[in-house]
Every structure is written in structure tokens, then in C-alpha cells.
Amino acid sequence: MGGTRLAGVRRALAQRSRREKTVGLAAVALVASAPFGGLDRAGETPPAALDLGAAVAVGPYDVTFVRAYRAKEFAGSQVEPWEAPPVTSSAEARRLLVLEVDVTNDGKRPEYAHVLTKAVALRGAAKTDSFGGPSADPKLVYRTDGSAVSTVSPGMTHRLALLFEQSSRTRSPRATIAVTRLVYVGKGGLASNLDEDYWLHLDETASRGTITVGEPGAQG
Amino acid sequence: MRRTLAVVAVVVATMAIGRLLTDHLPDEERLAAPFVRNGSVGETVHLRYGDVRVTGVRVATRLEGADVVVAAGRFLVVDLAYRAKGEPRRFLGLEVRDSYGRRYDATARGSTCPQNLEGLTGIRMYAMACFDVPRSALPGARFRFSLGDYGVNGSGQRRDDLAEIDLKISPGEAARLWSQNLTYRATNGTATGPLDKEPVTLAKPTWWDELR
Numbered sequence: 001m002g003g004t005r006l007a008g009v010r011r012a013l014a015q016r017s018r019r020e021k022t023v024g025l026a027a028v029a030l031v032a033s034a035p036f037g038g039l040d041r042a043g044e045t046p047p048a049a050l051d052l053g054a055a056v057a058v059g060p061y062d063v064t065f066v067r068a069y070r071a072k073e074f075a076g077s078q079v080e081p082w083e084a085p086p087v088t089s090s091a092e093a094r095r096l097l098v099l100e101v102d103v104t105n106d107g108k109r110p111e112y113a114h115v116l117t118k119a120v121a122l123r124g125a126a127k128t129d130s131f132g133g134p135s136a137d138p139k140l141v142y143r144t145d146g147s148a149v150s151t152v153s154p155g156m157t158h159r160l161a162l163l164f165e166q167s168s169r170t171r172s173p174r175a176t177i178a179v180t181r182l183v184y185v186g187k188g189g190l191a192s193n194l195d196e197d198y199w200l201h202l203d204e205t206a207s208r209g210t211i212t213v214g215e216p217g218a219q220g
Numbered sequence: 221m222r223r224t225l226a227v228v229a230v231v232v233a234t235m236a237i238g239r240l241l242t243d244h245l246p247d248e249e250r251l252a253a254p255f256v257r258n259g260s261v262g263e264t265v266h267l268r269y270g271d272v273r274v275t276g277v278r279v280a281t282r283l284e285g286a287d288v289v290v291a292a293g294r295f296l297v298v299d300l301a302y303r304a305k306g307e308p309r310r311f312l313g314l315e316v317r318d319s320y321g322r323r324y325d326a327t328a329r330g331s332t333c334p335q336n337l338e339g340l341t342g343i344r345m346y347a348m349a350c351f352d353v354p355r356s357a358l359p360g361a362r363f364r365f366s367l368g369d370y371g372v373n374g375s376g377q378r379r380d381d382l383a384e385i386d387l388k389i390s391p392g393e394a395a396r397l398w399s400q401n402l403t404y405r406a407t408n409g410t411a412t413g414p415l416d417k418e419p420v421t422l423a424k425p426t427w428w429d430e431l432r
Contacts, residue, residue, distance in 0.1 A: 107322075108320075108321055108322045108323060109322070109323045110323065110324065110325045142289070142290070142292075142329065144290040145287065145288060145289045145290050145329075145330065146287075147287060147289045147329040147330040148329070149329075150328060150329075151325055153292065153293070153324050153325075153327075153351070153352045153353065153354075154322045154323075154324070155293075155318075155320070155322055155353070155354040155356060155357060156292055156293045156353075156354035157292070158292040159292070187373075196372065196373075197372050197373055
């Protein structure tokens with residue numbers, strides 16, 4: 001019985017062309033590799049380690065995380081504090097996690113602040129109301145004067161501060177930061193829209209790390 | 221047969237002409253380029269929609285507007301006089317280009333300097349445009365003034381007049397300007413007379429220490 005079946009398969013194979021046999025063989029090999037991960041989705045590049053003091057590429061920027069601390073408010077202008085009110089959290093039961101960063105734009109043009117604020121995330125950050133609805137994106141201000149950043153000039157390093165909001169009950173001496181991977185969309189744009197010449201945030205983590213949260217007065 | 225050959229010849233000739241035109245006509249980028257009108261500090265540059273003159277160049281460490289802001293590099297302050305022609309205009313293009321081809325947009329930090337300028341028909345107006353620039357941007361810097369903003373790849377300035385004004389900053393002058401530690405009062409708007417160009421001293425109010 002078994003021999004008759006095998007003979008039938010042999011006959012059927014003999015009638016196939018060489019091309020059909022090759023394709024069939026590849027299909028069988030692919031199915032056979034399934035238990036060993038052959039049909040698994042291609043793995044993403046694992047996130048790189050992120051830590052204080054190390055530079056990370058965030059789209060058009062080179063970003064170095066200098067230090068982090070929690071505070072009730074971020075002092076506005078250190079130059080003329082009587083003129084600039086401090087930045088406070090949006091609710092009494094919240095605190096700011098201030099993440100000081102050195103940001104360098106080595107390109108040929110100014111870049112938007114939101115390219116950075118959309119890319120850096122703090123685990124456990126509270127959402128605040130913003131233009132596009134509730135968001136956990138941080139505010140971005142200049143470290144020295146507390147003025148809001150809208151664009152970042154090229155050719156130099158800017159000392160900035162990312163301001164996240166957290167519950168005042170969060171007291172951990174560590175904070176986990178993740179940075180999204182970005183790709184540049186050039187001339188012609190994507191098939192899905194007509195926009196071009198911008199940085200696209202992918203749904204993928206480029207780097208991640210847990211950093212020490214220090215005291216407001218400590219210099220990093 | 222002769223007719224078929226003639227048709228083939230016409231098709232081939234048409235394709236050759238098409239290729240010739242594609243190869244030798246200016247590309248879209250060149251066709252869309254703005255008409256750049258060059259000038260220098262003190263010269264009036266005449267444009268389709270108005271005229272503009274850079275009256276002076278200053279460099280500041282800080283600007284005092286509603287708040288005081290501190291430059292990441294230095295604030296390159298371009299004082300200008302301008303006039304709208306034909307109808308009221310809003311001039312959206314205020315940029316600096318450096319000798320490395322880098323572009324800087326006018327800063328709006330701390331409600332200090334304007335990012336665009338309103339022009340009333342035929343009336344000479346005065347304003348300052350401020351740019352946060354690195355030291356390397358000062359020598360050879362050029363100021364650009366236009367009706368449209370840069371947009372995406374210069375989309376707002378296509379096929380229109382644009383003034384490009386050499387700020388006449390030599391390497392020696394750049395070093396001198398950079399070494400100053402000055403604060404200027406910023407005017408976030410326009411005026412019908414020249415602006416105050418004297419540096420200011422930041423003074424702590426008497427109540428500040430008492431409050432603290």
C-alpha cells in the first residue's frame with residue numbers, strides 16, 4: 001500500500017518541470033524551518049544602552065543626557081529671575097523631572113524642537129494637555145533662561161532641559177529613559193503622503209537606559 | 221512600406237527631441253529658484269513687493285524683551301529699514317546664511333525679536349531681526365529678506381524676488397563682535413523711527429532681595 005503511494009508521488013514529481021521542483025523544494029524547506037524560527041518576524045535591532053554623559057543620535061541631533069533631578073518647579077530665568085516666572089507642573093500633586101541635555105544640531109538648517117520632544121520618553125511620565133490632546137511629551141526649554149525652544153539653530157551645542165511631569169509620590173532615585181528611532185524622509189516623501197524633507201518617528205526604540213536622579217543643586 | 225518607415229522615423233525623431241529637451245532645459249529646481257537681488261549694509265535693495273536696507277549689525281550675548289534670553293552662541297542682530305510697495309504686506313522671510321551654507325531663522329525666544337514683519341504701503345518702517353548663531357557663522361554672514369518664508373525646500377520663495385544682503389563681517393570684525401558681552405533691548409515689532417541701539421545694563425530691582 002505504502003509502496004504504491006510512494007510510486008504515485010514519484011510519478012507526479014517526474015511529470016513536473018525542474019523549476020516547479022525547485023520552488024516546491026524551497027517551500028518544503030521553509031515549512032520545515034518553522035519550528036526553528038524560520039517563519040518568525042525578522043527581529044528589530046535591540047535598543048542601544050543609554051546613560052548620562054554618553055552622546056545619542058536623535059534624528060538630526062546629537063544629544064548628551066547631562067543630569068536628572070526632581071523639583072517642584074524649574075527656575076525660569078537665572079539671569080533676571082524677577083522677570084521670568086518659574087515653570088511649574090500642571091497639577092499640585094505632580095512634580096517635574098528635569099532632564100538636562102546638551103543638544104547639537106550639526107545640520108545646515110534649524111530643526112524643530114518637537115523632533116526631540118516626541119523622541120524622548122520617560123517611563124511613568126504623566127500626561128498633560130497639549131495642542132494635540134493629552135500627551136506625555138516633555139516641554140523643552142533653555143537651561144539658562146527657561147525660554148521655550150521652538151527651533152534649534154545649527155552649528156553649535158545648546159544646553160536645554162526636558163521637563164516631564166510625574167506623580168509627586170514617585171521618589172525612585174532612578175529613571176528609565178527611551179529614545180525613539182527616527183528616519184529622514186527626503187525628496188518624494190512616502191507612498192502614504194506627499195510630505196517630504198522631515199524626520200519621521202518610527203515605532204521602534206533606538207536606545208534605552210536607567211539613569212540616576214540626583215538633587216536639584218548637584219551639577220552633572 | 222515607405223509609409224511605415226516614415227512613421228517609424230517620425231516616432232524616433234520625436235523621442236530624440238524629447239530626450240534633448242529633457243537633457244538641456246533647466247530642471248525644476250532651477251526654474252523655481254528665487255530672483256536674488258544682492259546688496260550690502262547701507263544699500264537699499266529694491267524688490268517687486270518693496271525695498272529693504274540693513275542699517276546696522278550688532279552682536280549680543282543677551283536680549284531683553286519680555287524676559288531676558290541668553291544666546292547659545294551669540295545673537296546676531298540685524299537692524300533694518302523697509303517699505304512695502306503696492307499694498308500692505310507681511311514679510312515672512314527673515315534668515316541668515318553663513319559661509320558654510322547653513323541657514324538660521326529669526327529667533328522668537330522670550331518674546332524678544334520678530335519672526336516676520338508687517339509692512340504698511342509706502343511707509344518706511346524699522347525693525348530688528350535676531351539670530352542665534354555660532355562664532356563660525358559670523359564671518360561672511362548674509363541676511364535674506366523675502367515676502368515668503370523658506371517653507372519646505374524654499375517653497376515659500378519660489379519664483380519671487382529675494383534680497384540677499386552681505387553683512388560685511390570680516391574675520392577680524394567677527395572676533396571683536398564675539399568678544400563683547402552686551403545686552404540689547406529687543407523690540408518685538410516694528411517702528412516708524414530708528415530703534416534704540418544702545419546696550420543696556422540688567423539691574424536687580426530693590427524689592428527682589430526683600431521678597432526672597
